[in-house]
Amino acid sequence: MSAPLIEFRGISKRFGAIHALEQLDLSLHAGETVGLMGDNGAGKSTLVRIIAGNFQPSTGQILLDGQEVHFSDSTDARDRGIEVVYQDLALCDNLTAADNVFLGREIKRGVWPFQWLDYGAMARRSAELFAELKSETRPRDEVRQMSGGQRQAVAIARTRLAQSRIVLMDEPTAAISVRQVAEVLDLIRRLKDQGVTVVLISHRMPDVFTVADRLVVLRRGNKVADKKIADSSPEEATGLITGAIETA
Amino acid sequence: MSTLPPPGEPVARLDLFQLISRWAAPLFLLLLILVFALLEPRFLHPLNVLNVLRQVSISGLIAIGMTFVILTAGIDLSVGSLLALAGLVCAWVSKGGMGDRFALGAAETVGYPVYMAASAAIAVGLIGGAIQGLAITRLKVPPFVVTLGGLTAFRGAALLFSGGGPISGFSAEFTWWGQGRIETVPVPVIIFFVAAIVAHLVLRYTPYGKHVYATGGNARAAQLNGVATNWIIVSVYMMSGFFCGLAAFLLSARLNSAEAVAGSGLELTVIASVVIGGTSLFGGIGSIFGTVVGALLIGVLTNGLVLLNVSSFIQQILIGLILVAAVALDQYALGRRNAA
Numbered sequence: 185m186s187a188p189l190i191e192f193r194g195i196s197k198r199f200g201a202i203h204a205l206e207q208l209d210l211s212l213h214a215g216e217t218v219g220l221m222g223d224n225g226a227g228k229s230t231l232v233r234i235i236a237g238n239f240q241p242s243t244g245q246i247l248l249d250g251q252e253v254h255f256s257d258s259t260d261a262r263d264r265g266i267e268v269v270y271q272d273l274a275l276c277d278n279l280t281a282a283d284n285v286f287l288g289r290e291i292k293r294g295v296w297p298f299q300w301l302d303y304g305a306m307a308r309r310s311a312e313l314f315a316e317l318k319s320e321t322r323p324r325d326e327v328r329q330m331s332g333g334q335r336q337a338v339a340i341a342r343t344r345l346a347q348s349r350i351v352l353m354d355e356p357t358a359a360i361s362v363r364q365v366a367e368v369l370d371l372i373r374r375l376k377d378q379g380v381t382v383v384l385i386s387h388r389m390p391d392v393f394t395v396a397d398r399l400v401v402l403r404r405g406n407k408v409a410d411k412k413i414a415d416s417s418p419e420e421a422t423g424l425i426t427g428a429i430e431t432a
Numbered sequence: 433m434s435t436l437p438p439p440g441e442p443v444a445r446l447d448l449f450q451l452i453s454r455w456a457a458p459l460f461l462l463l464l465i466l467v468f469a470l471l472e473p474r475f476l477h478p479l480n481v482l483n484v485l486r487q488v489s490i491s492g493l494i495a496i497g498m499t500f501v502i503l504t505a506g507i508d509l510s511v512g513s514l515l516a517l518a519g520l521v522c523a524w525v526s527k528g529g530m531g532d533r534f535a536l537g538a539a540e541t542v543g544y545p546v547y548m549a550a551s552a553a554i555a556v557g558l559i560g561g562a563i564q565g566l567a568i569t570r571l572k573v574p575p576f577v578v579t580l581g582g583l584t585a586f587r588g589a590a591l592l593f594s595g596g597g598p599i600s601g602f603s604a605e606f607t608w609w610g611q612g613r614i615e616t617v618p619v620p621v622i623i624f625f626v627a628a629i630v631a632h633l634v635l636r637y638t639p640y641g642k643h644v645y646a647t648g649g650n651a652r653a654a655q656l657n658g659v660a661t662n663w664i665i666v667s668v669y670m671m672s673g674f675f676c677g678l679a680a681f682l683l684s685a686r687l688n689s690a691e692a693v694a695g696s697g698l699e700l701t702v703i704a705s706v707v708i709g710g711t712s713l714f715g716g717i718g719s720i721f722g723t724v725v726g727a728l729l730i731g732v733l734t735n736g737l738v739l740l741n742v743s744s745f746i747q748q749i750l751i752g753l754i755l756v757a758a759v760a761l762d763q764y765a766l767g768r769r770n771a772a
């Protein structure tokens with residue numbers, strides 16, 4: 185197997201007395217989709233936020249392309265090609281789809297301090313991204329009025345702006361209708377087609393078992409399984425999550 | 433928003449209500465102008481029109497700064513007090529001290545040039561705004577509380593600084609900025625409209641403006657996307673302070689005097705202008721155009737009722753009712769938009 189794209193060695197995270205993650209080792213390889221499962225409070229979001237640079241681990245090392253890295257915030261991680269779709273999507277409802285896609289990375293013209301927004305270019309680029317994702321979201325629509333699936337598309341399109349290599353998705357299908365879930369799973373397949381490494385956190389077995397290549401299960405901050413999807417089953421995964429099966 | 437529904441979904445009918453609520457304030461302003469013009473011929477006389485605009489320009493300038501603040505879901509209650517403090521400092525610099533504070537006429541003043549007096553006023557505003565912005569972001573005290581503190585503290589500072597009395601009698605170059613005219617249009621009116629246009633362009637077409645809207649819409653999301661939300665928040669209070677300083681300079685020039693009680697209660701007129709203009713107190717929604725309309729609406733209403741000899745108590749009642757009606761309309765329209 186090729187060298188991992190990103191590797192975690194002995195990562196722990198404590199919040200006071202709470203041990204959110206314990207001595208976690210994990211490798212992610214280029215182009216694979218990893219399903220990350222676990223009960224509420226298992227440490228999934230904490231792991232995502234460490235990879236994304238929002239949290240610093242209490243102990244342990246992160247290696248990107250074999251080199252140790254320290255992310256002090258999310259822009260740091262983003263500069264290294266790591267993008268996140270947050271559980272709540274982190275969208276500004278009062279702005280348009282294109283505004284949200286480019287938030288914090290606007291296309292500008294002119295010279296500082298006389299810089300203005302290139303709305304045309306941002307709308308065109310957003311439209312391309314939505315087309316790539318086969319989403320019907322229109323760049324100039326206000327996000328407030330969008331369906332759950334369209335909102336996901338906006339959050340995912342944002343991850344495609346830069347040459348991102350790793351996209352972390354925290355429960356993208358938790359709060360949307362069944363029809364929209366299919367839409368989001370399609371979006372994930374598009375990312376995969378483009379060679380992006382995806383970490384998909386989900387409570388829904390069908391999501392993980394249809395799109396993921398590998399299954400990682402966390403229980404109370406410990407990694408209790410890390411295996412190919414083909415070698416596992418939804419029954420086993422359920423047992424691992426609840427603790428009925430110790431490890432696998 | 434004039435947007436088409438996505439293909440495959442039912443075509444929403446043109447929402448007439450949305451359209452009306454969006455244009456309610458400008459329409460109401462036009463209606464008021466029409467009614468006053470019919471009832472009182474003097475109302476549309478050019479001198480009266482310029483008079484209304486001149487009266488609006490001071491609170492209007494501060495309302496521009498307040499729009500930035502309210503767009504971030506903040507509020508600045510300190511504007512009236514900061515105006516007074518900045519006005520006194522401005523007057524003090526212009527006179528070169530307290531020595532001849534009551535001297536009328538310009539010839540014998542030993543003070544500093546106008547640009548220095550104006551810069552001093554603006555500097556006081558910027559510093560006052562920065563202190564409040566930092567208290568909000570660093571100490572995590574809500575804007576309402578911080579600026580309520582500013583409202584009393586700046587007023588106290590103004591009283592302390594002035595020793596209670598006014599500072600009056602400036603040079604002709606100084607008073608020109610408040611009393612002068614360019615082609616019959618009062619100077620403060622020109623400054624107000626230029627400032628409004630610049631502020632509009634900044635909010636709509638610059639990354640900074642976008643970040644102000646984003647911070648008000650969803651501060652956490654903006655931050656996760658790399659927007660320096662703390663800096664944005666500090667900057668909007670500085671923006672508000674800047675306009676307080678500018679307005680303080682123009683007001684002192686117009687009145688040929690500065691005093692510690694200037695601008696008492698001004699925050700209410702200013703906030704009313706912004707809110708009547710459709711800017712949401714919850715942040716993220718609003719415009720400078722709306723604020724200009726809101727400021728004009730209050731100015732026109734006050735002036736028209738004075739011309740018609742209506743009691744000023746009734747004016748206050750009316751402005752209060754319009755304020756609540758404007759917000760009720762916006763809330764209702766927003767509810768419909770969210771449901772769409």
Ligand SMILES: Nc1ncnc2c1ncn2[C@@H]1O[C@H](COP(=O)(O)OP(=O)(O)O)[C@@H](O)[C@H]1O
Pocket residue numbers: 199202203204222223224225226227228229230231
């Ligand atoms: N910012 C935080 N401060 C304190 N405790 C936290 C924080 N974030 C998460 N935790 C705790 O860490 C544990 C793991 O949480 P989390 O990673 O959100 O779990 P999951 O996403 O798997 O449901 C929980 O016990 C949670 O209460």
Ligand SMILES: [Mg+2]
Pocket residue numbers: 228229271354
């Ligand atoms: Mg979670």
